[in-house]
Each structure stands twice: as structure tokens, then as C-alpha cells.
Amino acid sequence: MKKTLLFLLIISKIQAIYAQSTLISPANGIEGIYNNNQTLKIQTPNNKSGFEHTDGNVILASFIALNAAYLMTKTLHPLHFSTNGLTVPTMTLATSGNVGIGTSSPTEKLHVVGDVRISGLAGSGIRTVKADQNGVLTTSVQTNYYHIPRSSFLSVSGNVVNEIANGGIYCAAGSVGFLEAPIQLPDGATITNMTIYYVDNSGKNLFVELHRRAYTATTSTSLGSFTSSGSAGAGGSGNILNSLIGISSNNIVDNNAYVYYLRVSAVNSMNIAAVWDGVNLTINQVKITYSY
Secondary structure, three states: OHHHHHHHHHHHHHHHHHOOOOOOOOOOOOOOOOOOOOOOOOOOOOOEEEEEEEOOOOEEEEEEEOOEEEEEEOOOOOEEEOOOOOOOOOEEEOOOOOEEEOOOOOOOOEEEOOOOOOHHHOOOOOOOOEEOOOOOEEOOOOEEEEEEOHHHOEEOOOOOEEEOOOOOEEEOOOOOOEEEEEEOOOOOOEEEEEEEEEEEOOOOEEEEEEEEEEOOOOOOEEEEEEEOOOOOOOOOOOOOEEEEEEOOOOOEOOOOOEEEEEEEEEEOOOOOEOOOOHHHEEEEEEEEEEEO
16 A cells, blocks of 8 residues: 555656646635745746736736747737836837837837936036937037028119029129028027138129127127129139138027028128129028037
8 A cells, every 4th residue: 555655656746747737726826935045936948938927818928038038928918017006007018019108009119208318418508409320319519501592692772683594693783782691590509610602703892791680689790701802803704612701709599689691792892882793793602510
């Protein structure tokens, strides 16, 4: 009899060792108290789940594969995260792969409802956040360009504005007039310089100024200017020349206090307003370099 009992005990041990699964279903759950740093361990082969929690519909599982650990749903259901025993999701990984913070229905790869703080972008004052060519967010100052085409220049003195085949414009010959073009740069941008593209085959000079004017002011301030050579034959008729002028003072754009614009006119050798010289003196376009 003793031999029979011993044999049955050995058989049951072997069955327990090689069993594929064991179902434990106590009415009040399982509670374990572990001392001496002992833990409950589940060891599986690679590419196998460790534990599964299911209500018969949704399956939550742990998984290890390719030297990585996973916490997942094995069914087509989202994975919610919460704290303090709350059943309201704090963060959600949707079945689409989108992640939601503050929302359980994210519509983008990262969908945040609420404020976001990125310590790496912190600094003094208000920071302007930009994306670099790799999509990395940064507050680093970058060089930018703003162009003013010929179509932006309009007469503010009632003169007729003409154009020539090379793309330049001018006030009708024999008239003293001014052309102006608005400038709309981002608030806080720093204007570095301007490149003026023009034609000067005249005895007159082309005079270009960068102005700023307070909204209620009747006069403006010149932040920088350029005067062409005014030398007859310079560059030849129709050749587009270019000159660079630097802007070093009052060059930080303040759209709350000022409006900015370019003014173009013809002047004589004494830098006094003079009549235009037709196709011999034109403004073609302007490129403004600024940092932001």
C-alpha cells in the first residue's frame, strides 16, 4: 500500500512539472506574503506571454521577446493607464498606435489635452518654438529671408508707376515721387541686412530707406538706407545690380509699437529728392535677412 501511494505521489509531481497550464480559481483570489526579498516569478520561453488577465473578452498580458518586455492587450482593445485606483484613463495607447494624454480617443500619434512643458526649451523671457529640418523642436535662433517683389511697391505721391521688361518699376519720368512697400516680419525678429536689386544707368541716384513709424506718429524713423552710384552708364542699361546694407540699430521688430516699410525715391548728388529718370532708374526687388 505504501509503495502504491509513493508511486501515485511521484506521478502527480511529474504531471505538475510537465503540465501545460494550471487553473487556480479560489473564491477570494490569491494573496501571497513574501519575506526575505522573495518574489513571484513567471518564467516562459521566448515569444510567450507571462500572465494573462481576462474577463473573457479583453485580454491583458505581459510578453517577452527579442530582449524586450511588453505590456499589451492581446485583443483589439486600447490599453489605458491610470493611478490612485481610478478607472478614468490618464494616458491611453489606442489600437491605432496613437497615444493620448488627457484623452482616451487620440487622433494623432501624440494627442495631448492640456498644457505641455518641455524643460529643454526653457529660457529667459518668452521663447519662440520652431521645428528644424529634422522635425526637432528648438528655440535656437535661425536665419530667415523675406522678399519684397516689385508688386509690393506702390506710389504714395500720386505718380504713375511703370514697369520694364527686366522686372523693375519706376515713377513716370519727369516726376518727383515716392514708392513704398510694407514689411511684415515676425514680432521679435532681428533684421540683419537688406539686399537691394535695382537698375541704375542714370545721372540720378536711387535712394532706398527702411522706415519704422509708431501707429499714432506723423513722422517715421530711418533704420538704414542705401544710395546707388548715380553714375551714368553704371552696369549698362537693363542690367540688374545689387547692393547690401546692414541694419545694426533698432533692428528688433516690435509689431505692437511700430509699422515697418521701405521707401524708394530718386535723388540728386546732394541726396535731395529729384525727378525719376524712366527706365534708367528702377527698383526690382528687395531681400531682407533676419534672425528669429
